[in-house]
Amino acid sequence: MALNPVVHAVTERIAERSRQPRELYLKRTQAAYGKKVERSQLGCTNLAHAFAAMPAREKGLLKEISKPNLAIVSSYNDMLSAHQPLAAFPAIIKQAALELGATAQFAGGVPAMCDGVTQGQTGMELSLFSRDVIAMATAIALSHQMFDAAVYLGVCDKIVPGLLIGALSFGHIPAIFIPGGPMTTGISNDEKSKTRQLFAQGKIGRAELLESECQSYHGPGTCTFYGTANSNQMLMEVMGLHLPGSAFITPNTPLRDALTRAAAQQAIQITAQTSSFTPVAEVISEKTIVNGIVGLLATGGSTNHTLHLVAIAQAAGIAINWDDFSELSAIVPLLARVYPNGQADVNHFHAAGGIGLVIAELLDAGLLHENVKTVSGPGLRRYTHEPYLDRETLKWRPVVAQSQDRNVIRPVNEPFSPDGGLKLLNGNLGRAVIKVSAVKPEHRVIEAPALVFHDQNELLAAYKKGDLTRDFVAVVRFQGPRANGMPELHKLTPTLSVLQEQGYKVALVTDGRMSGASGKVPAAIHVTPEALAGGPLARIQNGDMLRVDADTGELNVLGPADWITRPLAQPDLSAHQTGFGRELFASARGHAGAAEQGASLFQHPDWTMAEMFK
Template sequence: MTTPLHPEIAAVTARLVARSEPTRTAYLARIRAASERGPARGRLACANLAHGFAASEPAEKRALIGSVKPNLAIVTSYNDMLSAHQPFETYPRALKKAVVKAGGIAQVAGGVPAMCDGVTQGRDGMQLSLFSRDVIAMSTAIALSHDMFDGALMLGVCDKIVPGLLIGALSFGHLPTVFVPAGPMASGLPNGEKARIRQLYAEGKATREELLEAESASYHSRGTCTFYGTANSNQLIMEVLGLHLPGSSFVNPDNPLRDALTRAAATRAVEITRQGGEYTPIGEVVDEKAVVNACIALLASGGSTNHTLHLVAIAKAAGIELTWDDLSDLSAVVPSLTRVYPNGSADVNHFHAAGGVPFLVQTLLRHGLLHEDVLTVSGRGLWRHTAEAKLSGDSVSWEEGAKVSGDLDVLRPASDPFAPDGGVRVLSGPLGRAVIKTSAVKPEHRLVTAPAMVFDHQDDFLTAFGAGELDGRDLVAVVRYQGPAANGMPELHKLTPALGVLQDRGRRVAIVTDGRMSGASGKVPAAIHVTPEAALGGPLARVREGDLITVDADGGLLSIDVSAEDLAHRESTGRAPLGDEWAGTGRELFAMFRASVGPADAGASIFPGVPTPFQEAPVVQPV
């Protein structure tokens, strides 16, 4: 018997539908008109079409001329520096063969950049990380803009790459699109041991050689990093959105099942084209119910706070007006069902072995915590994602997934959760609005009132920590001018070990920042994504050393013990980087992004969203 949907989830969905009606209606009208026109290759002039298949084999040329067989675009984020994306080197050839076998043809339509936050962490390159999402979206649109295609296969895994690919794909929402993952690397050094050595290094009690040995033992082979950060949050969310094949997200790259799932993705992509008979455009899959399901999956699994930005931007690309308040309201009723690092000691391989996505989906469905009646690339009904993928010869079969968790320390049923809520809250107060992730923060650390120590760059914080200036005191570290308009909103994960040291010494510690802390934010309370940001005149710009600040995760409060009148009349202190201070490592090329990017609670995006028929085109001011 189907369990009725939880009333709060129904209420959030209803509000989302009503709020989004003008933009969603406009979006659907646009993609349905594009669907009726079909791929442009049927209307291309001879010279245009000849360019489109000049490098193809004779049989492919005949098929493209006839428009009888579906032509699939492959958009790849392959490079061999990112461990997660290195496996994609061989995917296009394998996908093409499988597509041909299924009755279609395929072309590599384009590549998108893929940077690694792990490499750029704490470096100037990290200031391009969030902007890379929108670059990837535009690159995806360029790849598809040739209008030669009846469907698409998207190859991506990591932090900004999957959201960027999805935003770009949604701008071609009439195309059926399947996302193809590559899987996590095998487990290496246990996450708890890695964290211990990082903290010892921060205290000066471990050498750089010891730290590098630990890090190399953790990140040791091809595949996604195994902690539950943004990359693996991407994979789980894409599966629950219905854009991955069931059970495909967390199969290791060297597992024969991985290859079989890749071939199956190609076959399915052919089947859901118009010529394949099960036409399933991506813009119809990503609807309001699917977006709510994605939010619930994020919350139930303790996923990355980066998705409080990405999900808002993704939804906007489909004409859906998701807000932080929606996420906060859902978090209040969605239980926490996983303990995967940094919210526990296990990694995603342990999560997958304990039952993984199929178990998570079935227990949430069983307790009325997900919309079941949604469209997926596998067909209608989210129950399809309760099945487990198995290898049958050299093909994939789907069997009934686990109904009981294989490890209750890692994955629990909704009837016996780790916590009654999803661990993501919105904080509000005189300092603005912020997001806080409480999944890994012990209850006794969730309320901090302490004097502010103000830093305009993360290196200033680390210098003060190294000099012992933070010892022996309670503090709220205000790290400002880190928002999207200031310097691109880099992750500040490099600060986590030092903050953890101070907390372990018995101090009351928190961080307040208009920057990001990512899915790796851990045991120290972190009020992040503060908006309005300091660079745009937000209150953080007027915080002074010693101001008493309160971060109350349970109460949803971000306050300062200064009257509203006094705070408003203060002069701003500090500033965002200017001119040559924001140059090098390619940063000067992104000045236009800094000038046009939207606020964090609107997805920190440079895109204005889907205009309604009654909106005029936005006016772009000169920089």
């Protein structure tokens, strides 16, 4: 199938926009290529330090200066369900390396925050910045010049993007991402959502709510809804950084362990010492980034990736912006309905055909670049296969030819929606993104007076007082990266949903985040420029008439006429500057880029931000 002309045009535009920084990045990376193992550059004293504590067999192999050595970089901790299974992975990886006459060392750990735990809490103000901390921790782990390839153990929201950004700073080293897998299915998402709404209405108490949540989040593995964590796993597949079909295999199963073992051995087999050398700098290309955007749109994935994919691309010398997302969204059909965009969870999605079937549909429709490098070899078509165990032998077979549940996955010619449901909003309030996959058509255009809040708790307090029984656009501002770290505002979702169901016209406009759980209420998020940076959002007052139009892509103040001449609001943000570690992130808040620039702390010397919008 010929490549879709819009996919081709967007890819060409990205390549042209990125020409200079990409060339400089690849030039730096290629200068580090070599056929000898990395540790051959170290002196004897350096080497002795690097393997002093290794077992005798591994120490002997490391002394030889001939066989590759594999880095393990992990986000393991045993508090978070998604990361707890990773405890067993290093032993499997080390044994797999030894079977090939190579070695593996645990190079370093990276922090792993859970937005599910910090949701609505102070810790959420550190969450987005943790991505760049993880990237720096990854770079430190790889800094010892001991490693010829790396495997990355991470799953959730900021962890995978942070690991990949760090990996790209060592672009000459091959990289394979090894997922932990989702927990088994708990109570239905519909039942969980209803319980949350009942609690928001005061009809049930905390004990009933907690019991419901415990029946949903009940064991090892990733949360099963399709938020940022599981969007990460989809991206690692469609971008060719996983072994095929490995994203949604549940933890602590023979197939999961077999895939971990195979990933470690594949990483060794694509080092510079082999004929299949595949550095991560060449896996992540302009085509790969476009494939990631297409996969995100086709599955209704998390809006957080309108930040993360931008930052990942920058780390590889590639400049993308929200125009690219929006243009692709217009021609990429929605092929999956996974909660919060439907009732199924990721286990149901996987059983219906999963990522492999979605990739096959998109390839056959000319919506993905097939001729890309992957960690499994050349060409994305191999990602239309699924793993299985033939007794104890890991094998792959073609995925099912058609969806096993058309309520969860549909073909390109009969999609849930003809577009990807992610749109750019633009107007006199700035630029923003809106996800409409779960928003009914009758709720996609809202014209109503503004109600301004500087904290999501202010809105919740107004609801409890009965002040929100009206049509309104909630403006929750000073929630951007520079103001308070750009926290997610999920606490608003149940309340706004209740008001919408009561017949009121409601929408949200914010320079904060909502991620993959933005739900059925229209939400213009990531508004750029943010209020603290002088964005128009800082001039809005209660009663101003706003229009949020997801159909035409409009985000405007309609009146009064003199709104633009008002002075900028000057909020007191002192409460967000200290306590719970926030004082350690003052420089991060001061240097964070805008949302459309990835909200990154890193300065990229090879191009100016103006070039991102060519």
